[in-house]
Amino acid sequence: MTIQEAIQEYDDFRQQTRQTDSLQAIDNPLLHRIGETADALGLECYVVGGYVRDIILQRPSKDIDVVVVSPDKTPSPGIQLAQALAKALGKGAHVSVFRNFGTAQLKWHEHEVEFVGARRESYNRDSRKPIVEDGTLDDDLHRRDFTINALAVCLNEAKFGHFIDLFDGLLDLEDGIIATPLDPDITFSDDPLRMMRCIRFATQLRFQIEEETAEALKRNAERIKIISQERIIDELNKIMMTPSPSIGFIELSRSGLLPLILPEVAALEGVESRNGKAHKDNFYHTLEVLDNVASNEASLWLRWAALLHDIGKPRSKRWDNTAGWTFHNHNYIGQKMVTPLFRRMKLPMDERMNYVEKLVGLHMRPIAIADDEVTDSAVRRLLFEAGEDIDDLMRLCEADITSKNREKKQRFLQNFQLVREKLIDLQARDNYRTWHNPITGEEIMETYALQPCREIGILKQAVKDAIWDSVIPNDHDAAFQFMLQKAKELGLEPVKACERHAST
Ligand code: ATP
Ligand code: MG
Secondary structure: OEHHHHHHHHHHHHOOOOOHHHHHHOOOHHHHHHHHHHHHHOOEEEEEOHHHHHHHHOOOOOOEEEEEEOOOOOOOHHHHHHHHHHHHHOOOEEEEEEHHHOEEEEEEOOEEEEEEEOEEEEOOOOOOOOEEEEOOHHHHHHOOOOHHHOEEEEOOHHHOOEEEEOOOHHHHHHHOEEOOOOOHHHHHHHOOHHHHHHHHHHHHHOOEEOHHHHHHHHHHHHHHHHOOHHHHHHHHHHHHOOOOOHHHHHHHHHHOOHHHHOHHHHOOOOOOEEOOEEOOOHHHHHHHHHHHHHOOOOOHHHHHHHHHOOOOHHHHOEEEOOOEEEOOOHHHHHHHHHHHHHHHHOOOOOHHHHHHHHHHHHOOHHHHHHHOOOOHHHHHHHHHHHHHHHHHHHHHHHHOOOOOOHHHHHHHHHHHHHHHHHHHHHHHHOOHHHOOOOOOHHHHHHHHOOOOOHHHHHHHHHHHHHHHOOOOOOOHHHHHHHHHHHHHHOOOOOOHHHHHHHHO
């Protein structure tokens, strides 16, 4: 069968027709050039893996992977082909060679092609680094992770477009199934990263994980421990960036991987009831919030804030005979959990982490304001604390309203609208996003001839509170007068020069 026939079969199954120009991805000049160059060198070559899968699925095609086979077993045929091709393409082509891996990468205009010799791999139990030998195309396809990723198309001119599908990957593409080509227990045990990839593809493509494969995930979950955190987070972030990340998190939970990689999120799962009163399942609630922000094309970090917004709940959960289940201060407890989680997960410990922390800490505030009277001073305080992340905070909070009670949901959304209107109003009056305290520590130290000490912090905080609560206006003179008064209460006396300054 040719790739064109495979595409036709897929389209017939899906009862769809596609634009003929989408076949460009396979019938294009660069792929023909690769085949001709290989012919001249006496090498066989195939485009494989994700590129072939994505052509059939009509997904935007990315990097091209080419497997090269040398019939007379000359070493590193991938490098040989890449270099010959670069020469043939002339100016504009650039090759990087990785001798240790026997691979080469060619960049030509917007294309990126990876060349590798066909290989055969065997594993030992303690590492995901295989023992690699030269192999045939069949060997190479046998080491691939999923049937839908083990497809190949021949590029040599005589057989150009010939479609190779050893494990019925085309059928799995039609049925929307993720399955391993070999025994899934071996596939996952050999390289446990494939478990994360399995769930990532299921989420990105909205495919089902085949039953045996899903069972093997459960049996091999523990082996994820030999995989580096960087690789895990890479896959997790790809799951996070899909339109419905909940699909991936449900699979992570079902397979037993979630408690191993994100125990804080796994701990949200479950419902407890007392005296007939049950609290909601915070895991499913969290996934709903995450999907809500994802459906608005949120950034990766807003998605992380959504995923983590309630992680303080398990630790703050109490039963109260009159109030029922309570989660007091879960936002602050959750906020404190962000830094250790980011450190462990090898997520960036910079302003992106601070942003997630801030949103987790503040996520109850707009709700509390909307639930009560929406006063200027409450909204102003919120604006000061959220700063330039106020819009994202509001998006998170709106996504957080997952009540099934329509009336209740409507009331919250209406009050939120009120908060938003006040926010716009206040922003127009003052530039709160870039607010800073008009009284600095230096000024306090100068005024009272102080060395750095506790009182300075107390005074700055008092000034900040007074402005944020609209006790005094947001300007230096009012703040300075207020500071003098507060300092007096603390028993501080200004030195002479500053008394003069204060009275002008
Ligand atoms: P995408 O590029 O969209 O992430 P992909 O399938 O192209 O998806 P890559 O990581 O680019 O994934 O890998 C290219 C191909 O290499 C895969 O299609 C698969 O055949 C093979 N592959 C990648 N990683 C593994 C792995 N850990 N185990 C087995 N085969 C793998
Ligand atoms: Mg790829």
